[in-house]
Amino acid sequence: MIRRVLAAVAALALAAGCGTDQAAAPAGKELILATTTSTQDSGLLDDLLPEFTRDTGWRVKSLAVGSGQAIELGRRGEADVLLVHSPEAEVRFVAEGSAGPRRLVMHNxxxxxxxxxxxxxxxxxxxxxxxxxxxxxxxxxxxxxxxxxxxxxxxxxxxxxxxxxxxxxxxxxxxxxxxxxxxxxxxxxxxxxxxxxxxxxxxxxxxxxxxxxxxLNIYHVIEMTRKAGDRVQPEGAKAFADWIVGAKAQGMIGAFGEGKLFVPDAGKDEAALGS
Missing domain, CATH: 3.40.190.10 (Periplasmic binding protein-like II)
Incomplete structure (x- = not known):
């Protein structure tokens, strides 16, 4: 795990991104979330991640980079779960076979x-x-x-x-x-x-x-599998993906920024968004 975190942090430094740790979270289970700078810069992660940790016990190391770089971290097995907004690249990536489910989360x-x-x-x-x-x-x-x-x-x-x-x-x-x-x-x-x-x-x-x-700007969560590398934690990836498309997280997303920043979309028909 230490080696994987160091590798991901090195990739993050090259991308001039930033990370968010939850220092007060319980010790033990830790997963790496590769996500976009928009979720970091908007402050959304600051609202969501502490609640996820409280609800599941999983502590999150988030790496805020571009969607392409987040996908590359997943491809190399240096992230457990991705929250990204580059649909065409996501579809190509999932087709490669190392990722698990890809689910609709939200849009702005x-x-x-x-x-x-x-x-x-x-x-x-x-x-x-x-x-x-x-x-x-x-x-x-x-x-x-x-x-x-x-x-x-x-x-x-x-x-x-x-x-x-x-x-x-x-x-x-x-x-x-x-x-x-x-x-x-x-x-x-x-x-x-x-x-x-x-x-x-x-x-x-x-x-x-x-x-x-x-x-239209659509976000999906993608779970990684051990096909990307033995260090991937699919249990943590599934826990995060299940939580962020669940009722509590979707309600928080909808309320964030007084409802002006993101629209929760879990369970919706993606083809109908923006119409």
């Missing part, structure tokens, strides 16, 4: 944020058209560039807009959402962000584009 949405003056004229445009206008005008755009779920969605939007972003107007931070919002704010640039982190961080940027189904 992405928004395109930018300077109040909106130099590219994107306000209230469909998301793809807004991205096309940013590129055609050369207005500044700051990308996470970290293979996170947010970055994956950004790349989808550029592709749909027929744009390969490059040049001085396009900057990649390689960091989490909070840091990327700070850079966009400092440079009066546009960026794609999940709504929860935007509302929590309160950057001096305006939400210019929202409500497009292309901006």
């Amino acid at each position: 949405d992405f928004v395109l944020a930018g300077p109040a003056g909106d130099p590219a004229g994107t306000r209230n445009q469909p998301a793809v058209e807004a991205m096309r206008k940013i590129a055609s005008t050369g207005a500044g755009f700051v990308s996470r560039g970290d293979e996170s779920g947010t970055h994956a969605r950004e790349k989808q939007l550029w592709h749909q807009a027929g744009v390969t972003p490059s040049g001085g107007w396009y900057r990649s931070t390689g960091q989490g959402m909070g840091a990327t919002l700070r850079v966009a704010s400092e440079t009066s640039a546009y960026t794609l962000t999940d709504r929860a982190t935007y509302l929590t961080q309160k950057p001096p940027l305006e939400v210019l584009n929202e409500g497009d189904k292309a901006l």
